[in-house]
Structure formats: structure tokens, C-alpha cells
Amino acid sequence: MSPSSNGSEPDSRAVLVTGGTRGIGAVIAARFAADGARVLVCGRQRPAALPGGIGFHAADVREPDQAAELVAEAVRRFGRLDVVVNNAGGSPVVPADSASPRLVTSIVRLNLLAPFFVAQAANAVMREQPGGGHIVNIGSVAALRPAPGTAAYAAAKAGLEALTRALAVEWAPRVRVNGVIVGLVRTAQNAEHYGDEGALRAVDGTIPLGRMATPDDVADACLLLTSPLASYLNGAQITVDGGGELPAFYLATRGSDAGAGADQPA
Template sequence: MDIPHPSALFDLTGRVALITGSGSGLGQGLAIRFSQASAKVIVHFNASRAGSQAVVERIEALGGEALALAADLTQPDEVTRLVTQAVAHFGRVDMLINNAGLYPLAGLLTMAAAEWDAVIAANLRSTFLCTQAVARQMIAQGSGGAIVNITSIEAENPAPHHSHYSAAKAGVFMLTRSAAAELGRHGIRVNAVAPGLIWREGLEQDWPDGVNRYLAAAPLGRLGMPEDVADACLFLASPAARWITGASLTVDGGVLTHQVY
């Protein structure tokens, strides 16, 4: 095989990235970062229409190409429609970043079954449906592709009131490995990124205790930024990671290095 020159490893010119949940939060940073690497970006949203359009406008202002598309990723027909619309506009899909999800709090003993189902659907079912639909499109294209799933350090380190979320993200990690095993023969790589606590506007005011505890525990002494996670995804989606599949990259400032007893 041809080995890319180092200067070309992160040049995604001509490639199309579908980034779910990119109308707000971490997804915005992912969309902008992939565009900066010259990828064309599908900015998916479910509820944040205004936010997704703002992301598209920012990407276009920077000289990139982007399209905002809506879909409920828990519904197979809507996921199929999303991929069909993306291909109709850009001609192909080369990269999928499964970022969309929910992050609510609910105690195990008081959680309603509907709350459990909603979190599993938003985080795990959506990842399955998008992976399946995009992988089928990549196989039809015949040129392989890369899928990166956003999990969490909570997939292996549970937090209070997050049993549903931790279970869903652990499931996404095993889905990542299973998909990597099945899709490798088609030239499709599937990996995961497990972020720690990522900064957002107002986080210090909303959860000062948690922020302070995280800062004290992180060897690198700061919260993560969306770009920290985006660059890890960019690496795994790029030719630089051409012989990496079924892996999970932890991006947490070193928090999981702490002794647990």
C-alpha cells in the first residue's frame, strides 16, 4: 500500500464527514475541527436547528463546506433518510463520528424504565443505527472509511446517578470492537474516543464541586476542551491511524491513572 507523507496525514480534502449531534456542545467543536482539516461536513442535529445552522455558517466563513441535516437517530427510517440526503448533497460519506447522546442524572432505585430506555436509545441504539447505515453506504462506495464512536471514561469508571449512561457507553465500546471485527474486510476502521470532563460555557457555575474535584484529580491539571476530543477523533479518522481498528483512546487529562482503592 502507499504510505502517505507525514504532511498529508491530516489532509481530508475530498472526504465527507457525518458528525452526529453537532449542532451544540462537543459536536460543534468536532464539526469545525474536521472542516479545518478540509473535510466536507454534515452537521447533524435533532433539536438544535439554530445551533447547527450557526455551525454551518461558521464553517462557510472559514472557507469550508457544510450542510445541516435533521434526524431522530433512534428511528431507522430517519437515519436512512439522513444518509441518503448526505449522499445526495455531497456524493459520498467517508467518515462517521457518532457523537449524539443524552447525559441525564437518575438514581438507580428511583429511575423509571422510560428514563433507562431513553438513554440507551439515544446513546447506544443511535450509534448502532448510524454505524449500520453509514457502513452500508461505505461498502457501496467501495473505498472503505472510518467510524469513530464517542464513549466516555464512565464506560469503565461508574459515576453516581449514571448507571444508564455508563451502561450505554460501555455498550458503545463493545459495539465498536464488534463492528471493527466485521467491517475490517471492507476497509472500514471502527474506533472509539473516551473523553473525560469537557469544558462548556457555565460548567464551573453549574457544577463547581465536580469541576474542582476533576482539576485536583487530573495530572495535566485542566479540564478538556472540545478541540482535545476533536483532535483525537481526527487522528483516528485520518490516514495516520490506517492500521488501527477496534481501539479506544482515552482523552481525560490522565484522570483514570488514579489508584481506585
């Protein structure tokens, strides 16, 4: 039985996933759809293909009017809106001393303001419908442990954590707002950031659980937070990072044998 289902009944909730056409967002959308939910995703451009049962609406959620229209479209299609996953986000790696004002503004708009705009529109619907609703904001460990080249992104994600807690206080009990703080995730784009498979294995070895997360790990956290199993979680931030990073002194003193990568659980 899925944690989002009641008894043996499939999950028939209406779910909106921003940035759900690729990467982690696409896996989140597919996970809800596989559980029986009716799912709408958005992006600035229509993808070449989407899994069966998942709808698409073109929207730039950085624009308040388009964010509101996206939520309205979900309601038109489904008659209600039960779950919103604010997944759209990201940033190039840019040194803080050379980041242009335009780039910094764009990063903050996408990673902080866009979730705010979507959440506002969603709350207006959810608070008036039977059963209320759930909003999940996808954050990043960059808010806690910024890496070089991520200043604007880290600041925006730190703001998103504060926003999650603030909205949870304001909108309860009708609407629950929680967050998933995502650590290192293995995706098809990893090689662009970390290097070849050997480099990826080395990164795995810096994580207590011995591996980077998969997109499915993030999707499962979203499903959990919006399920009856998490009915008393509000303003919570679930960190999906395998335990964080092993301390530098531990790695330095143990060399290539450090890390748990060689003893990963099945």
C-alpha cells in the same frame, strides 16, 4: 500539514457528525471543516446558526428510519460518505433507584442504539465505495468509572465500547471502526455539574495532566483516528482523559497541594 491530508492537498472528505450542532459535536464538525472536509451535522432542531461550510439535516437518530435517511442525505449532498462521527449522546444525572423505565430506555436508545443505526446505514454505503470509510464512536469514561446517577448512561456507553469492537471485526477491511473514550471536558455547561471556577480548578487538580479536556482535544482525536496516521487502528479505543484520576489516597494524603494543576504545560 494536517494528518488527514495527503501532501499539501486539503482534506475533501465527506463527513457526518451526529449531534454536531452544539457542544463537543459542534467543535468536532468545525475541526473537520477547518481541515477542508465537507461536513453535515444533524440534530432534532435546526440551530440558529452554523459555521460556514457546514450543512444541517434534521434527524432523530434514535429512530432507525431517520438514521438511514440522514446517511442517505449525506450521500446525496456529497456523492459519498468517508467519515461518520457518532457523537450524539448524553444523559441527565438520575439516581438509579428513581430512574423511570421510560428514561432508562431513552438513554440507552440515544447512547447505544442510535450509533448502531447510523453505523449500519453508513457501512452499507462505505463498503461499496472506493476507499471504504471510517466510523468513530464517542464513548465516555463513565463506562469504566461510573459516577452516582449515571447507571443507564454508563451501561449504554459500555455497550458502545463492545459494539465498536464487534463492528470493527465484522466490517474490516473496507470500514474501520474506532472509539474515543472521553473524560471530563470543560464546556459552557460545566458550572451546572461542578460549580463555580474555584470548583472547576479543584476538579482540574484531580487529573494527572492538571486540567480537564477541551472539546478541541476530543476533535483532534477524531481527526487522528480517521487519518492515514491511524490506518492500522481498528477496534481501538483512544481514551482522552488526561491520564484518568489521581488515586483517592494520593489526594487524601496531600490535601490542597495534590494534583498537577499548578504545573500545567503550555
